[in-house]
Amino acid sequence: MIRDALKNEFQKIVGKDNVMTEAAELHAYSYDSAVLDQAQPAVVVRPENSESLGKVVKLCNENGLKLTVRGAGTNLSGGTIPHPGGVVCLTTALDKVLEINEEDLYAVVQPGVVTAKFAAQVAAKGLLYPPDPGSQAVSTLGGNVAENAGGLRALKYGVTKDYVMGVDFFDVNGELVASGGKTVKCVTGYNLAGLMIASEGTLGVFEKIILKLVPPPAAYKSMMAVFPDMMDASRAVAAIIANKIVPATLEFMDNFTIRTIENFRKAGLPLDAAAMLLIEVDGHQAQVEDDAAKVEAICKEHKAVSVRVAKDDAERNAVWQARRDALPALARVRPTTVLEDATVPRSKIPAMMEALGRIAKKYDLTIGTFGHAGDGNLHPTILTDKRDQQEWHRVEAAIDAIFEEALALGGTLSGEHGIGLAKAKYMKNEYGVGAINYSRRMKSVLDPNNILNPGKILGPLLA
Amino acid sequence: MIRDALKNEFQKIVGKDNVMTEAAELHAYSYDSAVLDQAQPAVVVRPENSESLGKVVKLCNENGLKLTVRGAGTNLSGGTIPHPGGVVCLTTALDKVLEINEEDLYAVVQPGVVTAKFAAQVAAKGLLYPPDPGSQAVSTLGGNVAENAGGLRALKYGVTKDYVMGVDFFDVNGELVASGGKTVKCVTGYNLAGLMIASEGTLGVFEKIILKLVPPPAAYKSMMAVFPDMMDASRAVAAIIANKIVPATLEFMDNFTIRTIENFRKAGLPLDAAAMLLIEVDGHQAQVEDDAAKVEAICKEHKAVSVRVAKDDAERNAVWQARRDALPALARVRPTTVLEDATVPRSKIPAMMEALGRIAKKYDLTIGTFGHAGDGNLHPTILTDKRDQQEWHRVEAAIDAIFEEALALGGTLSGEHGIGLAKAKYMKNEYGVGAINYSRRMKSVLDPNNILNPGKILGPLLA
Numbered sequence: 057m058i059r060d061a062l063k064n065e066f067q068k069i070v071g072k073d074n075v076m077t078e079a080a081e082l083h084a085y086s087y088d089s090a091v092l093d094q095a096q097p098a099v100v101v102r103p104e105n106s107e108s109l110g111k112v113v114k115l116c117n118e119n120g121l122k123l124t125v126r127g128a129g130t131n132l133s134g135g136t137i138p139h140p141g142g143v144v145c146l147t148t149a150l151d152k153v154l155e156i157n158e159e160d161l162y163a164v165v166q167p168g169v170v171t172a173k174f175a176a177q178v179a180a181k182g183l184l185y186p187p188d189p190g191s192q193a194v195s196t197l198g199g200n201v202a203e204n205a206g207g208l209r210a211l212k213y214g215v216t217k218d219y220v221m222g223v224d225f226f227d228v229n230g231e232l233v234a235s236g237g238k239t240v241k242c243v244t245g246y247n248l249a250g251l252m253i254a255s256e257g258t259l260g261v262f263e264k265i266i267l268k269l270v271p272p273p274a275a276y277k278s279m280m281a282v283f284p285d286m287m288d289a290s291r292a293v294a295a296i297i298a299n300k301i302v303p304a305t306l307e308f309m310d311n312f313t314i315r316t317i318e319n320f321r322k323a324g325l326p327l328d329a330a331a332m333l334l335i336e337v338d339g340h341q342a343q344v345e346d347d348a349a350k351v352e353a354i355c356k357e358h359k360a361v362s363v364r365v366a367k368d369d370a371e372r373n374a375v376w377q378a379r380r381d382a383l384p385a386l387a388r389v390r391p392t393t394v395l396e397d398a399t400v401p402r403s404k405i406p407a408m409m410e411a412l413g414r415i416a417k418k419y420d421l422t423i424g425t426f427g428h429a430g431d432g433n434l435h436p437t438i439l440t441d442k443r444d445q446q447e448w449h450r451v452e453a454a455i456d457a458i459f460e461e462a463l464a465l466g467g468t469l470s471g472e473h474g475i476g477l478a479k480a481k482y483m484k485n486e487y488g489v490g491a492i493n494y495s496r497r498m499k500s501v502l503d504p505n506n507i508l509n510p511g512k513i514l515g516p517l518l519a
Numbered sequence: 520m521i522r523d524a525l526k527n528e529f530q531k532i533v534g535k536d537n538v539m540t541e542a543a544e545l546h547a548y549s550y551d552s553a554v555l556d557q558a559q560p561a562v563v564v565r566p567e568n569s570e571s572l573g574k575v576v577k578l579c580n581e582n583g584l585k586l587t588v589r590g591a592g593t594n595l596s597g598g599t600i601p602h603p604g605g606v607v608c609l610t611t612a613l614d615k616v617l618e619i620n621e622e623d624l625y626a627v628v629q630p631g632v633v634t635a636k637f638a639a640q641v642a643a644k645g646l647l648y649p650p651d652p653g654s655q656a657v658s659t660l661g662g663n664v665a666e667n668a669g670g671l672r673a674l675k676y677g678v679t680k681d682y683v684m685g686v687d688f689f690d691v692n693g694e695l696v697a698s699g700g701k702t703v704k705c706v707t708g709y710n711l712a713g714l715m716i717a718s719e720g721t722l723g724v725f726e727k728i729i730l731k732l733v734p735p736p737a738a739y740k741s742m743m744a745v746f747p748d749m750m751d752a753s754r755a756v757a758a759i760i761a762n763k764i765v766p767a768t769l770e771f772m773d774n775f776t777i778r779t780i781e782n783f784r785k786a787g788l789p790l791d792a793a794a795m796l797l798i799e800v801d802g803h804q805a806q807v808e809d810d811a812a813k814v815e816a817i818c819k820e821h822k823a824v825s826v827r828v829a830k831d832d833a834e835r836n837a838v839w840q841a842r843r844d845a846l847p848a849l850a851r852v853r854p855t856t857v858l859e860d861a862t863v864p865r866s867k868i869p870a871m872m873e874a875l876g877r878i879a880k881k882y883d884l885t886i887g888t889f890g891h892a893g894d895g896n897l898h899p900t901i902l903t904d905k906r907d908q909q910e911w912h913r914v915e916a917a918i919d920a921i922f923e924e925a926l927a928l929g930g931t932l933s934g935e936h937g938i939g940l941a942k943a944k945y946m947k948n949e950y951g952v953g954a955i956n957y958s959r960r961m962k963s964v965l966d967p968n969n970i971l972n973p974g975k976i977l978g979p980l981l982a
Contacts, residue, residue, distance in 0.1 A: 157864070157866075158761070159757065159760070159761055159864075159865070159866035160760075160864040160865055160866050160895075161760070162864075182763070203706065204706045204710070206704045206706075210703065210704055211703070215704055217710070217713075218681065227953065227956075227957050231952075231953045231956065231957075232951075232953045233950075233953040233954045233956075233957045234949075234950045234951060234953060234954050235950070235954055237929075237930070237931045237949075238864050238929050238930075239862045239863060239864055239894070239895050239896070239929075239930055239931050239934060240673065240674070240862075240865070240894035240895060240896070241669050241673055241678055241862050241891070241894050241895070241896045241931075241934035241935050242862065242931045242933070242934065243666065243667045243669075243717045243933050243934065243935055243936070243937050243938070244931045244932045244933050244938060244942075244946065244949055244950070245717075245938060245946055245949075245950060245954055245955075245958060245976060246714065246717065246718060246722075246954075246958045246961070246976065247667070247680070247713055247714060247716050247717050247718070248954060248957065248958070250680075250710055250713030250714060250716060251709065251710060251713060251714045253710050253713065254706045254708075254709065254710050255709055255710070259709075260957075270765075271763035271764075271765065294622065297622070297623075297624070298621070298622055300645070300734035301734075302733075302734065339802075339803065339806070340802065340803050340805055340806035340809065341805070342803055342804070342805030342806065343802070343803035343805065343806060346803065399702045399703075399704050399705065400702060401620070401622075401623040401625075401701050401702055402622070402623055402703070403620075403622035403623050404623075428704070431702070431703035431704050432623075432702050432703060432704070433702070433703070433704045466700075466701050466702075467700070467701075467702055468700045468702050468704075468705045468706075468707045469707045470705075470706050470707050471702060471703075471704035471705065471706065472704050472706055473706070474706050475706070475707060475708060479707075483707070483708055486697075486700075486707055486708075487696075487697040487698070487707070487708060488695075488697060489694075490690065490694045490695045490696040490697060491696045491697050491698055491708055491709075491711060492708075493690075493694065493696075494690050494694075494696045494711065494723075494965070495708060495709045495711070497964050497965060498709070498961060498964065498965060500964065501960050501961065501963065501964035502957070502960060502961060513708060513709065
């Protein structure tokens with residue numbers, strides 16, 4: 057429940073229609089895409105301009121109201137699950153592309169712009185915004201920056217971080233902080249834009265983002281390679297990179313995922329394949345030809361039984377539709393889908409695949425694995441039912457084991473989904489206490505009342 | 520003067536030979552490459568391993584000793600000028616390349632590794648570390664990260680920031696903080712590695728750095744285009760980018776710089792050229808051919824009188840030797856060389872060139888301009904004599920005018936040289952007070968005694 061006086065204050069800032077307190081509305085913003093407990097906010101507000109956004113932040117801080125900023129809520133680590141009784145601030149009305157600069161290859165956007173819509177506007181100008189997180193059709197650019205979202209093209213083009221040139225954000229007092237800029241080189245002041253990336257709404261509230269654009273590749277070629285042995289497929293991934301080829305995309309799917317996709321949409325996938333690689337190379341036409349030929353040869357050396365090269369855009373779309381189907385298809389198998397993203401150095405993919413097999417067996421679980429093999433970022437997906445307590449305990453033990461294995465292989469807890477609420481307790485296993493102490497000190501002074509998305513990344517703080 | 524007891528403590532940590540307090544030694548570390556007043560430290564220490572480095576930091580903090588970490592001292596904004604009576608900590612003995620991983624395309628280095636030596640070791644393994652700051656022959660990787668050093672290849676390959684995957688650093692208490700990692704994708708915890716980049720030694724002391732490596736281009740081609748009109752040359756730069764060509768390097772030189780280089784080393788440069796562009800395109804052989812042809816055509820469209828394409832490595836070296844000669848040649852003309860790096864969006868290069876001409880005339884100064892035109896990062900170089908007070912006042916006024924112009928064009932105070940002591944007072948002109956307040960709050964909690972390279976970036980603090 058929120059006091060009437062405060063509700064009134066919010067209404068003054070964002071307008072009556074943009075303050076929600078009905079039970080159904082509060083429920084709609086009590087969860088995100090992570091498999092975690094819901095938490096109901098006391099109020100949901102939707103500012104329509106920057107000025108209101110800053111005032112919302114200030115009002116929350118002055119009244120000790122916990123504030124969670126939310127784009128599309130596609131977060132997979134609980135980063136957009138609000139504090140119980142707190143405030144959810146929607147960025148959906150802050151959805152303007154303020155500038156696309158073709159001469160200087162940058163764009164300025166508000167945080168609520170939808171990723172895919174932005175990418176399409178950029179493409180219409182003959183340019184490319186490469187980051188393509190799985191949820192791009194609905195996710196927002198603000199959320200992408202707050203989580204440092206990855207995607208399929210990260211192998212060659214990098215992740216959201218690599219495209220953030222500047223972020224203007226409100227500090228917890230509602231004061232506007234500018235950082236970065238529109239120049240390719242900029243070393244003026246602390247890299248606060250860099251600090252905002254992956255900070256999950258805990259250090260500031262984004263007002264405006266400057267993103268880098270690049271010329272699109274002149275040509276591309278997609279391929280699908282089928283392997284009778286999963287270890288051969290994962291060794292082929294390592295061999296492609298070791299041969300100094302950098303595909304735009306290099307995706308992996310295990311047999312369980314292949315069969316589940318085929319069951320979901322009859323696409324003619326080889327049901328008996330132990331694993332498939334989906335690969336796209338891009339660049340200058342001649343380079344594409346050379347790279348495609350080399351990739352094909354490497355796959356065959358690693359005992360691929362077939363390598364199909366897409367002959368036209370329709371065939372190319374079929375390849376990538378299969379990949380896009382992976383998660384929705386797997387998600388239909390059991391009531392609960394736990395999508396993990398522990399990540400390892402790419403050469404450790406074969407070892408990680410072996411470990412995932414061992415873990416599935418040990419805990420008697422169904423794990424379908426697919427993902428961005430080219431950058432070591434697999435998505436082992438545990439299909440389960442959270443209501444079955446016994447099985448859920450085994451799921452939790454398996455997740456612990458997956459993290460332990462990834463760290464032992466020199467990897468990380470999260471490649472692209474974030475820490476949020478889900479992985480905060482594992483942080484010290486990766487970095488020890490030094491990084492946590494340093495981060496907590498920083499948070500304590502930048503958000504002394506701990507109102508900015510509390511509990512995320514650092515776990516519960518005392519404030 | 521340092522108290523004997525403290526000197527003794529330092530000797531216990533780093534060994535007797537690694538503690539310097541002689542006048543000549545202190546003098547040697549009282550300045551860097553910026554045109555600023557010297558400041559003498561009380562002691563210079565040189566730890567030979569990580570453990571000692573951490574202990575030095577701790578000892579300084581416990582005793583309120585101001586600490587400036589120094590690599591090669593090539594800093595151009597006073598970032599390595601110590602606090603008077605403070606401690607200089609040399610990283611020159613922390614010079615080990617700990618790992619070059621060819622499978623996973625990363626390297627782990629200590630902060631004192633020399634940039635060019637590292638690049639050569641990487642090249643020997645058939646890989647590329649792209650950042651190539653002007654001082655690379657002597658500069659250290661720790662310094663490069665602390666300053667986010669740029670270089671000639673930034674246009675296509677980015678700057679140091681784009682190659683930092685992780686930084687382990689000591690906080691002010693001497694506690695080790697880990698951040699980032701060896702995976703291409705990593706969103707575990709705050710982007711502390713990102714925060715360290717360009718922080719100029721004010722937020723932590725680097726222990727170890729993880730750097731990204733890339734496969735080298737298969738082919739390259741260098742060109743030199745001569746223009747009778749400077750504005751045509753700068754328009755050609757904008758046109759190359761607008762045509763979606765991304766050269767590895769795209770450098771500019773004005774007539775004064777050309778004549779000064781020719782005077783320095785008879786290289787056969789065209790003395791009557793108003794301006795020259797030095798360009799290198801790289802990548803797949805076919806792409807190089809196409810890009811080179813397009814660049815040549817664009818230069819000719821913009822009234823270049825000649826475009827010479829280097830036929831072999833000797834001719835290529837001659838092109839880049841001329842560029843490397845620019846600063847040493849200019850530096851010989853007058854006793855004092857002020858090398859600026861205010862940076863604008865690339866399409867604003869013509870406007871910036873015009874402004875520089877106006878400023879030189881107004882303040883009756885000799886300004887030679889060269890630099891990284893492709894990324895908007897020019898180096899207007901004022902040739903003067905600091906002992907001539909009247910002229911020096913005009914220089915200071917001209918610098919103010921250059922910054923004002925760059926900011927008015929949507930640019931930034933510093934593209935790659937850093938803020939240091941030199942530009943701290945201009946910070947608020949670019950970002951306003953919000954960013955400065957936020958940064959000062961952060962600094963106040965991460966370095967409560969203000970011992971880490973005080974005065975840099977944020978100016979004098981109260982602590």
